[in-house]
Amino acid sequence: MIIGGAVTSHGLLSTTRGNIELYNAREVLQQGILHALAAASGCTLSPPQPDFHKTDWTFALKSEAHTTYEEAKIDVQLKATHTVRPQNDGDFGFKIDNALFKAFSSTKIHNPRLVFVLIAPESVDSWVKCLDKWTILRHSMYWINLYGRAPTGVTSTTVRIPYKQRVDPLELCRLLHLIGDGGHP
Numbered sequence: 001m002i003i004g005g006a007v008t009s010h011g012l013l014s015t016t017r018g019n020i021e022l023y024n025a026r027e028v029l030q031q032g033i034l035h036a037l038a039a040a041s042g043c044t045l046s047p048p049q050p051d052f053h054k055t056d057w058t059f060a061l062k063s064e065a066h067t068t069y070e071e072a073k074i075d076v077q078l079k080a081t082h083t084v085r086p087q088n089d090g091d092f093g094f095k096i097d098n099a100l101f102k103a104f105s106s107t108k109i110h111n112p113r114l115v116f117v118l119i120a121p122e123s124v125d126s127w128v129k130c131l132d133k134w135t136i137l138r139h140s141m142y143w144i145n146l147y148g149r150a151p152t153g154v155t156s157t158t159v160r161i162p163y164k165q166r167v168d169p170l171e172l173c174r175l176l177h178l179i180g181d182g183g184h185p
Contacts, residue, residue, distance in 0.1 A: 017124065029127055030078045030118050031057075033137050040169035043176065048075075054103040055113065059176065066180030073111040074175060074185075077104060082122040086140040091160040092119075094144075098151040105146040112185055114143045114175075116167060141167040143175075145185050 020028075034057055038045035044060045055075040062071040077100060084092040094117050104113045119139045121127060129136045144161045151157040165171075175185050 022124070025124065026080045026118070026120055027078065029120060029137070030080060030116075030141075033118065033141060034076070034078070034116075036137065037141075037167060037169055037172055041172045041176075043172065053113075054100050058111065059172065061173065061176035061180065063177065063180055066177065068182035069180050072176040072178075072180035074179065075109075075111045075113045077113070077115045078118070079115060080118040080120055082120050084119055086119050086166075087163050089163060091162045092142075093158045094161055095156045095158045096146075097156050098153065101146060101149075101151045101157050105149045105151075107148050109147075112145065112147065112175075112179060114145055114185060116141050116143050117161060143167050143171075143185070147184070 034045055037043075038059060041059075042061065046058050046060070048055045048058060053075070054077055056078045057076045059074045059076065060071055061073075064070075066072060079094065079096070081094060096115065100115075104115055106113070118141045121138055126138055129138070142161050142163065143165050144159055146159070178185060
C-alpha cells in the first residue's frame with residue numbers, strides 16, 4: 001500500500017526504501033528468486049520478446065543425458081500472494097484470471113507452460129535476510145500445470161496447488177529432465 005509516496009511496512013525499511021508500489025516490488029522479488037533458481041540449477045532464463053502468450057520467463061536446460069530433446073524448456077507465468085503460509089502437506093487455493101487460465105491450459109503448445117506462485121510475507125522487511133554466510137529469500141514458490149484444463153469460474157478460476165510442488169533447484173531440474181526425456185509435468 002502506498003501512503004504519501006512511501007510503501008507502508010512495519011519495520012526499518014518503511015522509512016528508508018524507495019516508493020515503488022508493493023505489487024511491483026513483489027515482481028522484482030519473484031524475478032530475483034527465478035534468477036537464483038536458474039543459477040543453482042544450471043539453466044538459462046530469458047524473457048520472451050515480445051510476450052504474445054502471457055509468458056513472463058522461459059527456463060531452458062541443455063543436457064546430453066536427455067533421451068528425446070537436447071534442450072528442454074518451460075514457459076512460466078509469475079504470480080504472488082501473501083494470504084497463505086507455506087506448509088509441507090495439503091494444498092492452497094489461488095485465483096487465476098480466466099484469460100491467463102485459457103492461455104496456459106492450451107494443448108497446442110511445444111514448451112510446457114507452468115504458473116509459478118510465490119508465497120511471500122506481507123511485510124517487505126521479511127522478504128530478504130542477510131547474514132554473514134547466507135542471504136535468505138522468503139518464502140517459497142510453487143508450480144501448477146493447467147494443460148488441458150477448463151476454467152470453472154465466470155471471470156476467474158480458483159485452482160488448488162499442492163505444497164509438494166515447491167520449486168527449488170532439484171525440482172526445477174527434475175521437471176526439465178522429464179521434459180527432455182519426452183515427458184510432461
